[in-house]
Amino acid sequence: MRRIQVRVNGTTYEHEVEPRLLLVHYLREVLNLTGTMVGCNTSNCGACTVLMGGESVKSCTVFAVQADGREITTVQGLAENGDWHPMQTAFHENHALQCGYCTPGMIMASISLLEEKPDPSEEEIREALEGNYCRCTGERRGDPGGPRRQLLPLHGLREHNQGCSAGRRTVQLEREAWE
């Protein structure tokens, strides 16, 4: 066991943890911050994305002991005094989600992008969200037929690529809103 001190969403926590405990499990099971999701467990899907020192990381591929002394922000730490973060509001207003499972990760990755590049191009938004998978709407595998095609107009973009088009569009709208 090893003692760690981590500041999560503005609160400092101290715990004895096993070195093999992953950050995502520390957040969910020790701190009960279940807004951060577990998806693929292999650092591909991005459902577990949180900010570490202000930068997006996949918390399934960081040991909790590596977060010792660091500042972590999860989707549950974004709102201030009950007011949503502008990115949360933007996702909500644009209905940039369907089942919602990928949304916390999408929001955290989007915030990290705008921290690094306040005015990203369409291509930069695509690249920034390529590590966040949306199973409802997002991946272009040839022509999406059947029910998936019906869903496309809902998210405002007919042409889909990797990542979540709804998330991408929202970041663009958000960017415009911040200008």
Added chain:
Amino acid sequence: MIPVAFDYEVAESVDHAIQLLGQHGEDAKLIAGGHSLIPIMRLRLAAPSVLIDLDRLEDLRYVRDEGEHLAIGALTRHRDVHNNELVQEHCGIVGYTAGLLGDPSVQHRGTIGGTLAHGDPAGDMPAVIAALEGTLVVQGPNGERTVSASDFFQDYLFTDLEPDEVVKEVRVPKLGPDTGWSYKKFSRRSQDWAIVGVAAVVEKSNGNIDSARIGLTSMGSTPIRASAVEEALSGASPDGVAEAANSADEGTEPATDDAASAEFRKHLARVWTRRAVEEALNR
């Protein structure tokens, strides 16, 4: 999907890391960003008894202009390599390739020293450093030494690094205005491993090719130099590129796996070598 239990040590300095490696023996493993190591630990393909964390060694995160070459600290994260102005100006191929590794969240953790020390022939950076004829600075109990990329990568996930050595720095040449470069990565999905990748660094003079260095990703158990292409391109005109690229697979023994057959990889190596050299000539 939970790793085997291990002990965890934080290295306070490179010397301390080497001392810890000596103390814990061959079952100890260094960890930096962990984006190669943690997934294979989760799959239980690796089960080190001790992890020695280098990630607190902030003084190994830097990019320095050292005249003929750039020195990049081993702990420099991919995202910082990608965004670094010195790298973009003097060795664009390294910055470009760092931006291809995984996605931004992965690049916020992974380090250039880590991806090289991992020695995966499907990794993109090893072939790039090989084509650049870069060198690695490693330190062990008896001090520092430098190793050329061609000597460093020895076999699949196996490098010249001794069990008690640490990669400290990567040195890459500063490319002049007459040097073009390209890294072409063929994969079916974004952020996938390269099925085949080709790094080309081409010295140009008066519209012709003076010399070229070609590094191949995923064409064998280590990153490979396409030496037959390099010979054919020496002093060649741009018209000779297509024919020269036809020998890109010469002497290679790529794997057949779920992603591609060996035969298809050889085909890809020829086609993408041509495209990479053409792009390098125009850059």
